[in-house]
Amino acid sequence: MLIELEGLSKIYEVGTQEVRALSDINMTVAENEYLAIMGPSGSGKSTLMNIIGCLDTPTEGSYRLKGQEVGSLDDDELAEIRSTEIGFVFQTFNLLPRMTAFQNVELPLIYGRAARKVRTDRVWETIDAVGLKDRAHHRPSELSGGQRQRVALARALINQPSILLADEPTGNLDSTTGEEIMQIFRQLNQAGNTIILVTHEQYIAEHARRIVRLLDGRISSDTVS
Template sequence: MKSESPGPLIRIEGLSKWYQMGGETIKALDCVSLTVYQGDFVAIIGPSGSGKSTLMNMIGCLDVPTEGSYRLDGVEISAMNDNQLADIRNTKIGFIFQGFNLLPKLTAIENVELPLIYRGVPTRKRKAMAMDALEKVGLGERMHHRPSELSGGQQQRVAIARALAANPPILLADEPTGALDTKTGKEVLEMIQHINGQGHTIVLITHDLSIAQQAKRVIRIQDGKLYEDWSDAG
């Protein structure tokens, strides 16, 4: 794992995001600050409408802030253009979505290869990396199945493998268990904890306290502001 970077992996300072809606300005994020170090497992918990998704979009470099600074792995993100953001997403962040977001027409391994294709990894190396990632999540046997031939838990594991394949410093999980039943949800969560144990930094976004409590740090988000919940830290 890559762990030499001296500073924090994520440093958010005074970050705000405003939306214009029908002439009214909505402050989805209001001057928040957050620091995440290498190897951390942070859960961000909040009800819907709290600014959770906006924060995830910011951390995931899917959107840029209106104000404030976001340094990811020492690089300032807030002033980047679309292409630079795409590059950052490709190399620094692995996404795990609630709805899995696999491409239905591609097999498991092709899905996992996708971020590597956009990174320009040559075919042979790419296949090896994708197989590696699938084996890590225990799906070495089902590489050539399409998402529709896999169970929900398996699909989410393919998604985790896709996030892991490019070996990014941060895994960003948005309600990873939201679309799964309790049992498979638990399995997936265990896998995420396992991955964290291997040194991957994880930011998990959820509305479920019991899931958030599996993390090392829990941060509450309410009305666009963040509150660190030290008492729950594992």
């Protein structure tokens, strides 16, 4: 099993108050699944995504990624896992504005300490795969929203992660462009990638083969279409 969550909770302390963002989550995700996490804002879906993405750690319970317990790792060990196992796609793309598309895509390889020659080849390959070969040396500000999200996708994919995590990936795109991005996700899933999508839009979630709904920090439904 790729992901195993067991009795997972996340409690924030806001002032003197305890806020339970997640309560007793039990869930598994197999390889090559295409999963959407849905829920209204405040339901805990972002917290869940952050924990799965190793940006945050659970307060209680266990999270095993490829059999390895992740909950007790330190900062740098988590960074290592993010570098090798996770690819993030954000709603606001989160490209670094001073770098070209090429450099943005290359960055995870640099942090992963890949050799220069390997990097260049891999970046071209990946940028080509998202159809942006001729825009590689443009900065994000010179690219359209759809193109930016493709760059972000290429960046997420460059280290060939086990999980592609997308947080409202079409939220800042018009519907046509959004649809194009969803097409790429579909292809990626067909090619064997595991994809976890966080969204509050039903029609986006319907691209996935499994939908997990959260409400008040608990799983309210888990359906496979």
